[in-house]
Amino acid sequence: MRRRLTLLIAGLVAGLVVVAGAASAADAPPEVALTLDKDQFQPSEIKVRANTPFVLVVTNKNAKAAEFESKDLRVEKVVPAGKTVNVRIRALKPGTYAFFDDFNKAATGRIVAE
């Protein structure tokens, strides 16, 4: 019983590693920069092309961790203080997608896909 669970866990982990590796090796979509500084996103409105995947390069210039989150995009991503995190965003239908810092609700912004 214990062995079976160990095997199952090992299999899951191995699968995730392979999948993660494959994802990072895939073609690089265009990058869009987003900076969090003093409770504000710069820029607070991002324009992107609709139906095209892209990578949001989120840099946190604050001294505390942030969590880039968007309910519209269903993305949640911790960005440690002073760090840059790449967030892969899937092809979006035309429209407006709001995002915010879940650790500091004062910081908000939106993505406009056209």
Added chain:
Amino acid sequence: MGGTFVITLREGFEAALILGIVYTYLQKIGAERHYRYATRGGLLGVLASIALGVIVTALSGPLLDLGPDVIGLGVIFVAVVVLTWHGYWMRQHARAVTGDVTRKIDQAQATHRMWIIGVIAFAGVFREGAETVLFMWGLLTQATSTSGWASALGAVLGLVMAASLGWAIFRGGRHVSLQRFFGVTSIFLLLLAAGMFSTGIGRLEVMGFLPATSTAWDTTFLLDDHGVVGGFLNGLIGYRSRPSMLEAGSYLLYLIVAGTLLFRSGASSPRSRAPKGRIPAHAA
């Protein structure tokens, strides 16, 4: 202060709920001396959360982009497996156990399964742990001004509140009959695991490993899963105010598959008709 209170309360609630249930479970089956499995699992979860929090701040590049997500996914699916297993086991015993507990519990069998309790406690704490560590750390480094202190205090109070709720479950659960406790918690664990499964599938969907689906419904205006009540329901039964079709579908699918397994086998297997007060040795 209120904002940080809600965040840590929300992050800590699921862990408190799970710990409350596993301690009560151990108390119920007369295995108080095995509390240490839950305690160690929980403590390991805290240590792992701190370690991951520290590691994440030291990482950069693809490791930082994908590392936490991969670990998060691993924890979610391990949690789903152990919770399902445990719920199944409790369901079996809810039907078989009546009367005086301590005498009738098969101690050897209970001991054999104790490490699963440890895994459940670990996963419950670790799941949102690293995020909470990073959040708390950021607040504490800013706790130099009055508002900074108020925010940090709010966050600490949120964690204290979550822990109190876990404690309340433990205190309250002690007075419920074993059979009812097993019966009720096996359903709770089923819903909890369904919520986690759906979250895991949702992560895979967002990461692009599963096809993107549209929003199934949006009840954010009614009950936001980031608010206090919505957050509770999220921890308790996996409530989501804005799930994708895939998330909603996987929640339902899990409920149907695991529910069928839990309730049909409980009702039709011969072990449920075992003599009163005896636990069949093969039930685990």
